[in-house]
Amino acid sequence: MRTVETLLRVFPMALCVGALVIMLKDSQTNEYGSLSYSDIGAFRYLVHASGVCAGYSLLSAVFAAVPRPSTISRAWAFFLLDQLLTYVILAAAAISTEVVYLAYKGDASITWSRTCGSFGGFCRKATASVVITFVVTLCYAALSLISSYRLFSKYDAPVAYTDKGIEIATFHS
């Protein structure tokens, strides 16, 4: 499982760098004017989130690859950070999807125009970056599952009606 976990941490690092580079290079100038990722708040957030995610993925892959005593505090740190990163990167993917959707479809009722009609190349690159970010989100959802297994399997089952009667919660180690 250690190998799977290390790969699941290295893979989103590569994807985050990919999403980051595509978004950073996303700008277009034509007869309608010029448009860059930095003009749109959601895309700036995606760039920052991808950067943080790539950094965390690298650091955590190194930590996860080294065999060392698996302590409760280390398991809690992995669990909380993995959960937090999952939420951060999912939020980045979600708000960027909303902007891309609005840019393609527009919204007549609030007079927001279809920007992608004039900036097709810009929108295609942004879409690619968003799709990659969703794949990163899936990886992080799997990592959250692994790190919560690593953490909570250290604890005994809570006080509850189990198959074997009432148990008392205690620490394993």
Next chain:
Amino acid sequence: MRTVETLLRVFPMALCVGALVIMLKDSQTNEYGSLSYSDIGAFRYLVHASGVCAGYSLLSAVFAAVPRPSTISRAWAFFLLDQLLTYVILAAAAISTEVVYLAYKGDASITWSRTCGSFGGFCRKATASVVITFVVTLCYAALSLISSYRLFSKYDAPVAYTDKGIEIATFHS
């Protein structure tokens, strides 16, 4: 812990219904025209997500309140559904925040106007609904933690270098 969990499931149900009702009643007509939540895709998604979340919260509160044997399959169902709902409701909160942000600030580079200048009441209600949805997200993040504890505490620690040497993964019950 059963009481805390049941409350943590009833509370977001009330909040989801609140967010849902506020958003459903969110429409404004003035000299600039009329605007309703249903004109905006993100707000429609928020309404649907809040409805699903309220229904799931009610059902899961009833299931969680009844004392019965805590089986592995039941713990897996709670864990997966809690995680899924957390992601769904976080995405709803995130994309609605993006739309509210764009409606307040506009975006000059893509010629999207500040809609809230003409529809202030609409934007305030939408903001209230989004804030409530973020509180629901926090509740669900806590529920995810509880249900992953309930699930994975049934398993022993994975094969790893623990404080007490190498352990072999087995089931508790």
